[in-house]
Every structure is written in C-alpha cells, then in structure tokens.
Amino acid sequence: MKPRRRNQRGLSPIRPPWKCTRSKLIAALVLLFVISPVSPYSDGKEPPSLLNGGFESATAAELWQVDVPAGQRVSITLDRSGAIDGRQSLLITSDQPASITLRQQVFLPVGTLWRLTGWARITGASNPSPQIGIESPVGEQGFGEPPEAKDEWKQQDVVFRVPSPGRITAALKTLQTQSGAAGFDDIRSEPVEESIGKQSVTVTATHLSKHPIDLKQGGQFIEPLCNLLPSMIAQQVVSPNFEEETPWTREYKREIDQSHRPWNPDGSVQVAIFSYDSDRPFNGKRSLKIDLPIARTRAGVSQGGFYLEAGNTYRLRFHAFLETEGAIC
Numbered sequence: 087m088k089p090r091r092r093n094q095r096g097l098s099p100i101r102p103p104w105k106c107t108r109s110k111l112i113a114a115l116v117l118l119f120v121i122s123p124v125s126p127y128s129d130g131k132e133p134p135s136l137l138n139g140g141f142e143s144a145t146a147a148e149l150w151q152v153d154v155p156a157g158q159r160v161s162i163t164l165d166r167s168g169a170i171d172g173r174q175s176l177l178i179t180s181d182q183p184a185s186i187t188l189r190q191q192v193f194l195p196v197g198t199l200w201r202l203t204g205w206a207r208i209t210g211a212s213n214p215s216p217q218i219g220i221e222s223p224v225g226e227q228g229f230g231e232p233p234e235a236k237d238e239w240k241q242q243d244v245v246f247r248v249p250s251p252g253r254i255t256a257a258l259k260t261l262q263t264q265s266g267a268a269g270f271d272d273i274r275s276e277p278v279e280e281s282i283g284k285q286s287v288t289v290t291a292t293h294l295s296k297h298p299i300d301l302k303q304g305g306q307f308i309e310p311l312c313n314l315l316p317s318m319i320a321q322q323v324v325s326p327n328f329e330e331e332t333p334w335t336r337e338y339k340r341e342i343d344q345s346h347r348p349w350n351p352d353g354s355v356q357v358a359i360f361s362y363d364s365d366r367p368f369n370g371k372r373s374l375k376i377d378l379p380i381a382r383t384r385a386g387v388s389q390g391g392f393y394l395e396a397g398n399t400y401r402l403r404f405h406a407f408l409e410t411e412g413a414i415c
Contacts, residue, residue, distance in 0.1 A: 123316040134192050136256055139204070139273035141176040150188045150258075158184040160261070165269055170205045170239055178260045179210070188258040189221070192275065194248045195378035199280055204273035208236055212266030218242040218273065221255040224338065229259065239271070245278060293409060322392050325349065327370035328362060349387040354378070358385035369407040 113175060122261025137149040145164045154160055158180070165177035178186060193198060206216040213236075220230030227249075256275065259270045324347040325331065351360055359377040367373040376385050394400060 101234045124378055132157075133277050133310075134275075136190055136192060136273055136275050139275075140172045141174060141271060142172045146189060147176060151192050152186065152188055154184065154186040158182070160184050160186050168239075171272040175205075175269050177209075177267060177269045180261055180265050183263050183265050184261050185263050186260045188260065188270075189255050191253060191255050193252050194254055194344060196250050197253045198248050199245065199278040200248060200254075200275055201243055201245050201278050202273075202275050203241060204230075205239045205241050205271045206230075206258075207233055207239045209267040209269065210236075212264065212321075214264040214266040214268045215259070216268035216270065217259040218270070219244050219257050219259070220246045221257050222249050223251070223253060224249050225256070227299050229257075239269075247366045261394040301315055324389065324391075328372060328374045329370050347389055349374070349389055351385070352388045353385035354380070354383040355385060357383060360385075360387075366407075 136205075138147075141147070141164065143149070146164050152162065159182065160178060160180040163177050164174045166174045169175040182187070201219065202220055204218040206218060208214055208216060215232040217229040217232050220227035227246040228244040230244055231240075233240035233243075246254070256273065258270050258273070258312075260270075328349070351358070356378050357378070359379070361375045361377070362372045363375040364372040374387065376387075378385055
C-alpha cells in the first residue's frame, strides 16, 4: 500500500493500488493470528534477578541502597529467628520516628511483564507499614499491602510492565515517619508469561469520513509532556491570546516538558510601554497593548522557534487596532 502524501489540504484518502472487487479486498485483508504464551526468556537464558534478596550475606542489606534522611538513627541487622527462606532475614528498627527505604536497581526488557514478590512483618509495640514495590523513572508502578498482624509474615506481590528505558527499582519502604521494627525476606523478581491466545484483525477499504484529514486538526486532552505538542498540532504560535498558561498536573521532566518560547519585545523597547488590556480583548480575557509616546518610532513583539516545510503556503493572521489622538482605526 502506498504511503499517504501530505499536501496543503491535508492527507489524501487511501486508495488501493491493486484492482479487485470489494469483497475480495476485505477477504484478502482478514488476518488471523494464533500466538502462544510469550516469555522473554524462553530460549533458556537466565532472567535478571535481585541480588541478596534473601539477605543471606554476612553484611546486613549488602547490595541494597539504604536511603534515610540525615540525622535520623536506624538500626539494620540480621534476624536469625523465623526466616521465611534460608538462615536469616533483614530487621530494621528505630526508637524515634524515621523514614527509611531500601532500593536496588535492575535492568529488564522494555514492555515485558514481571512480578515482584517478598515477605514483610512488623514487630514490637508500634505499628510501621513495611511495603514492597516497584519504582521507575516515570513513577511508582505499585506497592503491596502492608501486614496488619504483628509478628506474622505476610507475602506481598506486585505485577508490573517494564517502562522505557528498562531501568526499574525494587523498593522496600520500611518506616514512613514511624518508629518500630519491620522485617523483610525472600525478595524475588520473575518474568510473567503472557498468553494472548487467538485474535482476528480485519482491515477494510471503508473510509471513516468523507473528507481527508485537515492539517488544522489538533489534539485534545494531551498533557504537554516531553515537548510533544508542536509535532501533534498545526498551530505553532505559543500563547496566541497573551494569556496565562493553563497549568497541567502531570510531569515527566518539568524543566524540559515544554520549550520556553515567550513573546519578546522588539523595536524601540527603550521608549515603548508594554502592558495587557482586559477592556477590549478580541479573544479571551486580555490582549497585548503597546504605547508609543514618541512619534516616528516603532515597537512590537516577536516569537521564534517555527518550523516550516518548503513548498507549502502559510498564512499569518492577527487582529489589531490603532488608537491615535482619540480616534480608533
């Protein structure tokens, strides 16, 4: 099938280059897929695993990164009483309210499904909330339910899909501004086989609309993450109405999620007075106002960062009025 070519009016409709009847075309494009259970390590390779997940090393929490705020005192030891697996488990205690999390990073294939399992328990008179979960560069992927009964092990598990770039962090939240004692043991990660089964896909030559896709069509409900909006919409002017930017709640890297493209004063900026006019805006709540107290001078605003395609025709449109000596033009 030939690719759609972009022209000034939009994307042209798809026309099959071959000649056949409609029934034959539809029949030819009905595809059946039978997919067996998928495992990223079906070839016999050992999947990446957490190191010292059973805490059998002689050094407590070896190979785990211990994150605790400065000035808070916690005790990290090995407990040889009632371990779930092996000879010992990890025990973390604090007499004063503290916050401590143990972390270990591992790289996994992007898009694969995994399960993190482990055991946690609480001891002593206080009631901390130890949790086992997964963190990633894009945020938390989930945490298990903390145990409720004291001195009893509870297994926690979290199923997650590995996001890009494949770096995930197993996190053991021990104390969260709490005091007391909590234990962990047998922390494991394992791939999960996905049985997709039988699916059918039907591709027809029926057009979804009578008109081609218009270049002016823009996206809706899109968070401005990673500065992707300029590649998704036709409007390239930032802040066309000179209004405050609508805040968004999600962020990836806020400092680079959206490029900084302000309106820059231009011309005789040393004498021009730039302000906002909320009395007579053409669109929205306000418009830009420029006062020039000196004759035979000019001033305005400019904005850079535009990308244009050779061979296309573009139209610049704006609304303005001129007020001079009491007259409005």
